[in-house]
Amino acid sequence: MNIIVQKYGGTSMANAKCVKNVANKVVRTKKKGNKVVVVVSAPAGMTDELVKRAKEVTEKPSGRELDMILATGEQISISLLAMAIKDLGEEAISFTSSQVGIFTDDNHNKAKIEAIETKKITEALDQNKVVIIAGFQGVTRNFEITTLGRGGSDTSAVAIGVALNASEIEIYTDVDGVYTADPRIVPNAHKISKISFEEMLEMAGSGAKVLHLRSVELAAKNHLPIHLRSSFTDTIGTYVTEEDENMEDVLVRGVAHTTNNAKITLANVPHTSQNIAYIFEEIANNNINVDVITQNYVDKDNLTISYTVSEDEFDSALELANRIGKEVKAQAVFGNEKVAKVCIIGVGMKSAAGVASRVFRCLANEGVEIDMVSTSDINISCIIRESDYQKAVIAIHNEFQL
Amino acid sequence: MNIIVQKYGGTSMANAKCVKNVANKVVRTKKKGNKVVVVVSAPAGMTDELVKRAKEVTEKPSGRELDMILATGEQISISLLAMAIKDLGEEAISFTSSQVGIFTDDNHNKAKIEAIETKKITEALDQNKVVIIAGFQGVTRNFEITTLGRGGSDTSAVAIGVALNASEIEIYTDVDGVYTADPRIVPNAHKISKISFEEMLEMAGSGAKVLHLRSVELAAKNHLPIHLRSSFTDTIGTYVTEEDENMEDVLVRGVAHTTNNAKITLANVPHTSQNIAYIFEEIANNNINVDVITQNYVDKDNLTISYTVSEDEFDSALELANRIGKEVKAQAVFGNEKVAKVCIIGVGMKSAAGVASRVFRCLANEGVEIDMVSTSDINISCIIRESDYQKAVIAIHNEFQL
Incomplete structure (x- = not known):
């Protein structure tokens, strides 16, 4: 039975x-x-x-x-x-x-x-x-x-x-399932009938609050499908399951976003072997959770490091960054309390080139400036101005015809 | 320690x-x-x-x-x-x-x-x-x-x-202790500083709701004193303890009362060996709790039986009494929904005669009719009309100078 x-x-x-x-x-x-x-x-x-x-x-x-x-x-x-x-x-x-x-x-x-x-x-x-x-x-x-x-x-x-x-x-x-984007922002967003564990993990980690992240990890690890559905209707919801050939063959499964982010930048940090490790150790020691991290060489001896934190932790994170900045001899420390993260997620991206460039072009056409980018093989995360997030989500949803 | x-x-x-x-x-x-x-x-x-x-x-x-x-x-x-x-x-x-x-x-x-x-x-x-x-x-x-x-x-x-x-x-x-009577009814009721387990059991069983009956039984059995006191003041409350010679030497410790009682009478029941047992077995089988029971011979072959039940159970108890009354051939069945119980409690009564007669005289002087009486060696319980209970409590409190 x-x-x-x-x-x-x-x-x-x-x-x-x-x-x-x-x-x-x-x-x-x-x-x-x-x-x-x-x-x-x-x-x-x-x-x-x-x-x-x-x-x-x-x-x-x-x-x-x-x-x-x-x-x-x-x-x-x-x-x-x-x-x-x-x-x-x-x-x-x-x-x-x-x-x-x-x-x-x-x-x-x-x-x-x-x-x-x-x-x-x-x-x-x-x-x-x-x-x-x-x-x-x-x-x-x-x-x-x-x-x-x-x-x-x-x-x-x-x-x-x-x-x-x-x-x-x-x-x-x-809610009656996982949507291609937040329906409050994208009116023609539609319910996804099947989503892979990997995609769901990225969605849950990127602002789609329908499922607890750890529950998806556990289901994935044990190959146990989850049927996410509404308790107020009898409609079929979204199946979260192994990736299989019956899954709708799309490049991008959905767009997720979060708005309660803040960004901190340490500019022109002298690149020593200890500096980078020290910065993030200090942040962790102060119990501040970092989400996206990017670092770029300014020239061969200096780096600029940016990271996002929760907006709630912005004040303490900035105070800490100012102290660390002095210690590692950063040229300047900036903070921006109002950024959003928009994530484009899909296992189809693994085997298809050009998704990132389409994202960047589409956002550029809307006049949305991309502040930071971080990618995995199934997720492209863009940090943008908070005031831009709605048009960014709508534009990407249209671009990939979700 | x-x-x-x-x-x-x-x-x-x-x-x-x-x-x-x-x-x-x-x-x-x-x-x-x-x-x-x-x-x-x-x-x-x-x-x-x-x-x-x-x-x-x-x-x-x-x-x-x-x-x-x-x-x-x-x-x-x-x-x-x-x-x-x-x-x-x-x-x-x-x-x-x-x-x-x-x-x-x-x-x-x-x-x-x-x-x-x-x-x-x-x-x-x-x-x-x-x-x-x-x-x-x-x-x-x-x-x-x-x-x-x-x-x-x-x-x-x-x-x-x-x-x-x-x-x-x-x-x-x-409340800050056990009182000689309910202070809302007897303004000069005073706090009892020490009360014996036996007296407290009778008080708790007779309407003084300050302590759970079973807790007093357990404390008595284990000779463990209880100090009952208020959480809103630092005043010493009432000690509930073994009877001892330091206890204030009084005839009557206090007067308790309950008002949510009803009385049922089966009049002129032929006295057979089976009838009495049958009546109370039937009541118990129907999960009705009986409090005070009295029975008196009307003549050598017939008894009148009265008992009190909780007012909440009056309707079902009366219906049951009517059925039982027919079965045991009672001449009549009466019910009175509005009676009160007044209990006079004190270990001093054990060794003193005449307490009951003082109670009856004092109530008679007030024009309070006593409907039923039940006594133990430290408790005299009187069932009276509910409308009389306040003057009864006040009169008894005065009579014994509590």
Whole structure:
């Protein structure tokens, strides 16, 4: 018998009406003859509410105690869904991660799943029950409660699917799939019916927030397809799967973008073997996350180094860059708080030349200046002025006839 | 080193300000050189809110799933209090009942504690940490989450105190002790400084809602004194302890009352050996809780039987009584929805005659008609018209100069 793992996000669990809607979907899947395991997130808004409660008590809640309070959100969801399913006449049982044994390392607030005990799950499935498991949370071998970080329920679902050797993972959310571009910006963007794991990884890493990055990595590693779809309709969504010949043969799969970026430049840094390593070590030591990095020779002895950081971290990152700049004898340090990143993604680019030049030409024709470029074999990322990002996304979407 | 167990109720944990106030009290106790274990309830109103969420999903939530959702309230409290204590610079650690190992039977929603593992608690105390434990909840040997029923956190605190061989249990609540009568009715009622376990059991069983009945039973059985006091002041409250010669030597310790009672009478029931047993078996089989029972011979062959039930259960209890009445050939069945119970309690009554006659005379002087009377050696319970209960309580309080 097939095991299907379904994951429902916070908006799908927001109130009693939503919970009953999810219960109906679950029961329908069960009645088709499947064994169903459901992974749920906290009701929409609850995690924020719990963080707020903690922050009212202390400015810096300890990681352990924050996980203790955050884990309650998913516990509320699992019990409500179990009640709703039983109300429809099907047997159901809810489990916390501690009860199942979803073992993680002890990095509170960003724990990684290490192992999953399947005994309780399979016993309950064999008793013809729908099994409902709290996403997002885990437990250490010492029975300390952990959480996986925002979006972690996707990863819980995939990890449970892998452990159970499920035939399919369905991730239900408030959008009906992955689009060729953000439909709010590109009205004729369309839903992608099949996307490869590699492309999805680039999309998720480049601003398409539909799936948690780690969940895609895990699914890819275990060759387990994900069906991403809406919990509010019955429409087929997007299959995230191995690259195969049935996949629509396109050069570019989609365009993703992020706007909350800032750029920092260290100009004319004397090129010594130590300088470059030192700069990025110092940035890492100060817990600033760097996204795109470019470096170019100005002349044979000097380099210009640029990198992007999150806009939230711009002030501290610039202060740090000014200090580092002095230490490495940079001629100047610049910061630009308002940049956007536009990423052009597609496995088709691997075997086709000229995609980059078409991107650059198309942006030039729109008067969009490209500040930084970084490429992999399936992704071209351009850093541009923030005010230009909408016309850039629309132009590229048209250029490649997505 | 002394171990002190402190329990704080929902009103003491209602919001961030309250939580910080509790943290201050805990830290002060710790700084006096005690090891402190704190047991907390869910923030005020949260348990009701969680029940409401469940009822929105299904009219009859399963006991297991209701416990799953209810247990989150206390989990929120323990984490917030741990954060607040750490914020004051003391080490603290929170534990759910599952983490500690507060093992109960598997009667969901009204589980009984069977055993408590003390290993995690004593380890943390030895590391100089304040230990914060979720009250109200427990776990079965099969790691199913249970709850102990309303007021169960008091019982958690006493059971933990017993397991740790604590020197004292402090139960913090929103009143500052046990009073000789309800101060809202008797303005000159005063706080009792010391009350025996026996008297407290009668008070708790008779409408004084300050302590969970089972927690007093447990403390009495283990000779562990409870200090009941307010979390909003530093005033000494009421000590609930063994009867001793230092206890104020009074005939009557206090007057308790309840108003949500209803009375049912089966009049002139032929007295056969089977009838009486049958009547109360049937009532029990229909899950109706009976409080006071009286029976009197009308003549040598016939009895009149009266009993009180909760007002909530009056309709179903009366319907049942009508059926039973026919079966046992009662001459008539009466019901009275509006009765009150007034209880006069004191260990001094054991060795003193004439307390009952003073009660009856005093009520007669006030024109209060006594409908039923039931006595134990330390408790005289009178069932009267509900409209009379205030003057009855005031009159008795004056009569015995409480």
